[in-house]
Amino acid sequence: MAIEVRIPTILRTYTGGQKAVEGSGNTLDELFTDLDSRHAGLRERVVDGGELRRFVNVYLNDEDVRFLDGIATKVADGDNVTILPAVAGGSGAAPAALPAGGR
Numbered sequence: 001m002a003i004e005v006r007i008p009t010i011l012r013t014y015t016g017g018q019k020a021v022e023g024s025g026n027t028l029d030e031l032f033t034d035l036d037s038r039h040a041g042l043r044e045r046v047v048d049g050g051e052l053r054r055f056v057n058v059y060l061n062d063e064d065v066r067f068l069d070g071i072a073t074k075v076a077d078g079d080n081v082t083i084l085p086a087v088a089g090g091s092g093a094a095p096a097a098l099p100a101g102g103r
Contacts, residue, residue, distance in 0.1 A: 003031055003075050006082040014042040028058065029071045031081065046083060047071065055086040 002022035007015050015021050021039065025031035029047075036043035046056050051071055058065045059082040065073045075081065 002077060003079045003081060005031070005035060006080070008083055008085055010085055011042060011045055011083065014039045014045065024077075025075060027071070028052075028060070028065060028073050028075060028081070031075055032071075057084045057086055058082070059084070 002024055004020050005023055006020050007018060012018065016039075021035060023031045023034040023038075025034050029050075032043045032047055046053060046058070052058055052065070060068065060073055060075060061080055062082075065071075
């Protein structure tokens with residue numbers, strides 16, 4: 001058994017378009033190093049300076065790893081890891097008013 005890692009669309013260029021890949025390791029750090037050995041460049045999109053990048057969210061079995069041990073979070077065979085880029089946006093402009101009639 002291995003650890004399944006779900007890959008967001010924006011990072012699938014590193015996985016040959018795969019939505020999910022498998023890896024191994026005892027911690028997230030080891031897992032991302034293992035994945036990078038087969039999917040070069042993936043780790044640097046998720047990890048910076050030995051820590052998770054600020055605008056990348058990583059979940060272990062639906063738990064945000066920032067509330068666990070971050071990149072040092074322990075993982076095991078059968079676990080599911082999900083990588084999600086943080087979403088921000090909006091122009092800061094006020095929303096347009098709805099036309100009369102509410103649509």
